[in-house]
Amino acid sequence: MKESLRYALLEAQLELARQASRSVVLVVTGHAAAGKTALINELNHRLENRLTEVHALAPSSEERERPYWWRYWRRLPARGRVGVFVHGWYGDALFARTEQRLGEGAFHDRLAEIRAFEAELAAENVAIVKLWLDIDRDVQGRHLKALWHDPERAWQVKDHDWQRHLQYHALDALGREMREATEADHAPWLRLAGGPEETPIKALAQRLVAAMAGPLPDVESPLTTPTAGIGAPPRLSDLDAASPEAMDKATYRERLKEAQARLAGNAREIQRRRIPVVLAFEGQDAAGKGGCIHRLTSALDARQYRVHRIAAPSEEERAHPWAWRFWQRLPLDGRVAIFDRSWYGRVLVECVEGLAEPAAWRRGYDEIRRFERQLLAHGAVLGKLFLAVDKDEQLRRFRARAETPHKRHKLTEEDWRNRERWDDYRRAIDDIFVHTHDVDGGWALIDANDKRRARLAVLDHVNRLLEARLAEPR
Known part of the structure; x- marks a missing residue:
């Protein structure tokens, strides 16, 4: 990343904190071995850590005993801060559908919930950045094998990485469907090439600067009409x-x-x-x-x-x-x-x-x-x-x-x-x-x-x- 962009990113974040008029939510998801962890680590080196919170969530027992969205609502960043979610609500939906834990109808219902959730956040001055990291399947396989055979880096490869490599085509198709269903002016997708030879930090930093300092998009707020057929409400x-x-x-x-x-x-x-x-x-x-x-x-x-x-x-x-x-x-x-x-x-x-x-x-x-x-x-x-x-x-x-x-x-x-x-x-x-x-x-x-x-x-x-x-x- 050029030094000028690095300083622009930090300055935008500091100004975000000074004004405290909006917060920024970054969701990073995509294929296994596409470099999500390395990218987030590199981003952390460029940001003020006291104003940034990173969340890589596996649901706890406490979270399972509350409504699904509780785990994300409680971690939303305050105005002036940046919240980074690794996979987040997109990973939950994507992997559950791939593993047949969500049926097709339930998957579409979850995507509708995501659209509504993000619209609600955007209407409350939350700037949303969504990043999908791509990687070619053959490159993914070679990279996983290289990590697995390197004693110093083998710990980075988990069983679910191999599983997602085997499910690559299903994940790719569902990921495309998911992005198309949740694309919005107030929550657009950024799709970048990842993997061992790619460095997508520049494009991500530019998008974050725009989210921190650029104009916030308008969010349509339709008027609710009464629901028919539920019985007369009291008066x-x-x-x-x-x-x-x-x-x-x-x-x-x-x-x-x-x-x-x-x-x-x-x-x-x-x-x-x-x-x-x-x-x-x-x-x-x-x-x-x-x-x-x-x-x-x-x-x-x-x-x-x-x-x-x-x-x-x-x-x-x-x-x-x-x-x-x-x-x-x-x-x-x-x-x-x-x-x-x-x-x-x-x-x-x-x-x-x-x-x-x-x-x-x-x-x-x-x-x-x-x-x-x-x-x-x-x-x-x-x-x-x-x-x-x-x-x-x-x-x-x-x-x-x-x-x-x-x-x-x-x-x-x-x-x-x-x-x-x-x-x-x-x-x-x-x-x-x-x-x-x-x-x-x-x-x-x-x-x-x-x-x-x-x-x-x-x-x-x-x-x-x-x-x-x-x-x-x-």
Whole structure:
């Protein structure tokens, strides 16, 4: 590599870190013995290592106990940094299809997931560079034999390298199909010749400089339309009729004890069968989410669950794509993750308050549905509960909080400001139901005007979700 290009690469990376307005993801894949390791090592010598992270992944037991994409979401570089993935999601798909671990339909489904994943990253200012290293089959065979017979380099050749040499033509054809299916303006492929006689570092460095310093391509963000044929979504107006009278305390306590005992039994079986559970609680201010969650967790083993209270994103979270902080919090198989407010803030608070650009929250519907489908595909139980109160009941609770010393901290200026936009929030909530109510991830709309009835309704809904899953054939 010419010194001028080497300095240009380093300067582009340092400027990338100074501006911290984008991150760069490099995926290096291709044929065996094409020089991927040597190329990445050479690239590392040219880059600032403190700003670069290299990932060569074999899935760990922890990763197998979470949805497939978790392993990649959690390793995405923050803005200002470069993440290098050896094979990455492309190697997973390619080798699984070659070895018949993925059927043809599942392979095409994975490619569609890859296209959506990369579009989501690109829309969040992630510059994507994808490199395929080619090598002639005969050259590959000679190179593997030369390495194998060299005592100092024989360790570089693994059993799977010989296997991939035997599968060369299948890998080549599938690689071509994979590249064609995932080519995009925001994630183009760079195809270079590799092998012992090739030095593709110059072309790769030029592409990286462009990714670090060049203009970012536009990413189309189509509006989501409601899915037909999944049943009518709930609407807040469904609760506009007068709520039933308040439940007396004695009846409540007896029913609460029964519901919690039922939940404790279901939760033990869920843990035994290694089924993950994700519960998302949304609701109007003062609707009682915290109280419902407390009654729920009182029936669970403290080692089995974690409650995530979602507020404004931290500095670290803002440095990553929007969905990153939710992927970070997903539970292991057999565990329960409870979100007190959730990813729906993207299309609720951020939408109504103008905290996100219109293009961002509009594409949020697609991103949310895709995220939830991936949870379900992994086998998670997904519960989405919205607690609703009417405007008069909310005012009564606000005033009660203001007058109660140990509850005053719960009432903020933001709560009063949100109340002034009551009708805007109602419209946004109904839009959420329309766009994200699905057969396996449907919404439970809870009338929360009476706290006791609401808590029992939440417990009953969660119990029914768990019991429905436990009744399925293993």
